[in-house]
Amino acid sequence: MIQLQVYGADFGLPDPSPFVARGHMLLKLAGLEYEAVRADVRKAPKGKLPVIIDERETIPDSTFIRFHIEKKYGFDFDAGLKDVQKAIAWTIEKMCEDHLYWIAMH
Ligand SMILES: N[C@@H](CCC(=O)N[C@@H](CS)C(=O)NCC(=O)O)C(=O)O
Known part of the structure; x- marks a missing residue:
């Protein structure tokens, strides 16, 4: 397991x-x-x-x-999404993790 x-x-x-x-x-x-x-x-x-x-x-x-x-x-975690939707999702995800996360933490 x-x-x-x-x-x-x-x-x-x-x-x-x-x-x-x-x-x-x-x-x-x-x-x-x-x-x-x-x-x-x-x-x-x-x-x-x-x-x-x-x-x-x-x-x-x-x-x-x-x-x-x-x-x-x-x-497939992105099942049903079009390519442009996947790109937007990836962009927002990385922006939140790599940038906004640190603003929220400080
Ligand atoms: N990019 C990593 C980030 C993981 C991460 O930052 N974990 C933090 C807890 S939120 C951690 O374990 N930090 C330990 C440390 O910095 O000493 C992921 O997506 O898993």
Whole structure:
């Protein structure tokens, strides 16, 4: 079974990390069975969570977890979207993660 490494529920949320929350959502949306395991972030490959362990593969970063699920399990998170809609979704996603996230954090 896939292992999702997480911080764990806190502040009334499934996880205080929005990226870990995304990891949960990706696995649930794809209908994959998984277990969430509290992990030591200092041992994570990129020093951040989430990370998944799927058989012999270790995949850090929620974006790469998404790519892994799409490639290995053939699940299309963008099903039904036109190319231009996918491009807009990707742009907004990256803007929120790489820019607005840090404004919200400081
Ligand atoms: N690009 C990464 C970002 C993950 C990330 O920033 N995780 C934060 C928690 S929200 C973390 O583990 N930070 C640990 C640290 O910076 O020491 C992803 O999408 O998974």
